Amino acid sequence: MSGRGGRAIGFGGLSTASLRSARPPVPGVFVALAITLAVGWLIVMIDGGQLFNQATTVSLLHVAAGLGLVAVGQTLVILGGSLDLSVAYVISLSTLVAAETMNGSDGALLPAVGLALTVSAAVGLLNGLLVTRLRINAFIATLGVGLLLKGYLDNGYDGPAGSTSPTLVQTLGYQRIGPVPLSFLLLVAVTGACWFALTRTRFGHHLVAVGGDPEVARLSGVRNERVLVVAHVLCSLCAGLAGIYLASRLGSGAPRVGTEGLYDLESIAAVVIGGTALAGGRGGVIGTLGGVLLLASIDAIFNQLEVDAFFKQVIRGAIIIAAVAVYARRSMRKAAI
Amino acid sequence: MRLVQRRPLPSRLARVRSGGLLPLIAILAVLLVLITVRQPDFMAPPSLMSFLGRSAPLILLAAGQYFVIVSGEFDLSVGSLVTAQVVVAARLIDSDPSRTWPVVLVLLAGGLLVGLVNGLITTRLRVPSFITTLGMFLILVGAVYLWSNGAPKGGLSEEFRRFGRRAFEDVPGLGRIPYALVILLVLATLAVLLMRSDFGRVLVAVGDNPRTAELSGARVHRTRTIAFMLSGLAAAVAAILIGGYSGVSFQAGAGLEFGAITAVVLGGVALGGGRGSVVGAMLGALTLELLFTLMNFYGVSGALRPTVQGAIILFAVAVSTRRSTSR
Numbered sequence: 001m002s003g004r005g006g007r008a009i010g011f012g013g014l015s016t017a018s019l020r021s022a023r024p025p026v027p028g029v030f031v032a033l034a035i036t037l038a039v040g041w042l043i044v045m046i047d048g049g050q051l052f053n054q055a056t057t058v059s060l061l062h063v064a065a066g067l068g069l070v071a072v073g074q075t076l077v078i079l080g081g082s083l084d085l086s087v088a089y090v091i092s093l094s095t096l097v098a099a100e101t102m103n104g105s106d107g108a109l110l111p112a113v114g115l116a117l118t119v120s121a122a123v124g125l126l127n128g129l130l131v132t133r134l135r136i137n138a139f140i141a142t143l144g145v146g147l148l149l150k151g152y153l154d155n156g157y158d159g160p161a162g163s164t165s166p167t168l169v170q171t172l173g174y175q176r177i178g179p180v181p182l183s184f185l186l187l188v189a190v191t192g193a194c195w196f197a198l199t200r201t202r203f204g205h206h207l208v209a210v211g212g213d214p215e216v217a218r219l220s221g222v223r224n225e226r227v228l229v230v231a232h233v234l235c236s237l238c239a240g241l242a243g244i245y246l247a248s249r250l251g252s253g254a255p256r257v258g259t260e261g262l263y264d265l266e267s268i269a270a271v272v273i274g275g276t277a278l279a280g281g282r283g284g285v286i287g288t289l290g291g292v293l294l295l296a297s298i299d300a301i302f303n304q305l306e307v308d309a310f311f312k313q314v315i316r317g318a319i320i321i322a323a324v325a326v327y328a329r330r331s332m333r334k335a336a337i
Numbered sequence: 338m339r340l341v342q343r344r345p346l347p348s349r350l351a352r353v354r355s356g357g358l359l360p361l362i363a364i365l366a367v368l369l370v371l372i373t374v375r376q377p378d379f380m381a382p383p384s385l386m387s388f389l390g391r392s393a394p395l396i397l398l399a400a401g402q403y404f405v406i407v408s409g410e411f412d413l414s415v416g417s418l419v420t421a422q423v424v425v426a427a428r429l430i431d432s433d434p435s436r437t438w439p440v441v442l443v444l445l446a447g448g449l450l451v452g453l454v455n456g457l458i459t460t461r462l463r464v465p466s467f468i469t470t471l472g473m474f475l476i477l478v479g480a481v482y483l484w485s486n487g488a489p490k491g492g493l494s495e496e497f498r499r500f501g502r503r504a505f506e507d508v509p510g511l512g513r514i515p516y517a518l519v520i521l522l523v524l525a526t527l528a529v530l531l532m533r534s535d536f537g538r539v540l541v542a543v544g545d546n547p548r549t550a551e552l553s554g555a556r557v558h559r560t561r562t563i564a565f566m567l568s569g570l571a572a573a574v575a576a577i578l579i580g581g582y583s584g585v586s587f588q589a590g591a592g593l594e595f596g597a598i599t600a601v602v603l604g605g606v607a608l609g610g611g612r613g614s615v616v617g618a619m620l621g622a623l624t625l626e627l628l629f630t631l632m633n634f635y636g637v638s639g640a641l642r643p644t645v646q647g648a649i650i651l652f653a654v655a656v657s658t659r660r661s662t663s664r
Contacts, residue, residue: 134655136654136655137608137653139598140608140650140654141651141654142600143598143647143650144648146647147643147646148647148648148651150426150644153649154640155638155640156640178545220356236496268467268471272465278467278468308483310487311479314475314479314480315479317473318473320461320468321458321473324464325463327466328464329463
């Protein structure tokens, strides 16, 4: 198996083979998404409900917007052979910074958004520097930074704090065009920008090269460290943006919203379901968008069926494993041909 | 970062044996001194014995995690497995002493089974272990809540709890020796012997370079699956000790997977496999427990604890990484 291209050994993968398959992936996740939606629609209908009514669609897209913003950023670092376990805390921090700076007034809207994003970017910079300069394994580095933030949040906040500006709540939080929330359009825009950056810019090619084989990339003149730091900053920025969005939904800053939503692990799951290799060097943000929509659809279907929340989690875990197993089989078969 | 240097195996094995643990032992010593300055009684045999007994679960989990990590994989499911085991034990025993031993066997078998499933999914279905065990984590947490309708039921018998909370009293010279410490010493010795056996060498070789190991006749899949089963077994023993010491709750194992992985990395074991010793991993866990104790003695508020912990982990790992790259 090891030589055939489809595997990820933790984060220390081998890579000559993964370069070969660096073609733009055809995200099979969209097939899975279509099947899931069709089957879900049928089951919900038999159950006497309606999957595609306005309310369900809107809430599905809202769920997708929050997770999607995080997962798109996560895609960038994973593509580069790194990963970010601190995103959940960055999200919580960002909701608090935004909501407390706004303090319920519209006047402070732009400075608050700017500040929240700056703080997030600073965390990303720290992550990036720890991973590249101090050569700490990304898993441990971002886990450690996450713990730093967790201590700050636990120590400073017992519950919701601050208040989001009404304008932001009305626009990003609740405004929509037809059934499509503004926040989902934001996700589409961010995904588009990342897609462009990955496929059409030098940064994107360098990032994929670093993720594919850091040594080869370095010998080819790529500045590995700089590329990875930028990826980490972008990832944290995306998490910060997700935090601002959540603040606009909740109306205040929430110190545990990131961890309770399991955004760290779910974003990684969405990335991998979307066909990006956990070892880096292969994949893309379009697939991730599909992975996010798949997870959000499953959520919506279960909500419609009023499935027990705990049972939902069991099924979710099984689906994540199954989805990735199907991927592994596909890439194995392709490699065999 | 994936800058693993490929060196011939013999020299690397030699390096692991030699000074690899020095930075960690230095950190351990510093922590011990800091604790003794604040709380001279800590070094007295009785409190030291109790401390070691309390640390046993994390040390065992670190050893279990070590087997998986050195073979090139991850096990994120151990924390949820501990929680599940404690809750299941309480419900099955239901305060009936006569059910203690059968339930202990059920737990050990359950740990092996979860490890087997993790291992088979990872090796046969080729799902990255990060995802396999993450999925297992979600499944176990969901299942245990579902099974108990959101609140733990039943209770542990005193016979079950004694493993985690009782001790051999009045031992000359040492005062008391917790059962947990005895269990730890026996299992730690077995772990060290296992790593010195043929299996241990194959395990490291598989993590170092699975392709080479396979071509040299190692059964990569089977070896890794056994590593997962050992991790599950360690989680089962840890669950028995934790259930005895702290009782039944849904938080029993929360965060232990990250604690164990952190301990293993502190112990100088490379994520990605092939490097590091099981003794290092267990000493890493001991360091982490000493760190928690230190924060207790210095009155670091509970809420700030993660920050201090995070900072020290980053520092310690950065120091040990710098040393190994400069060498």
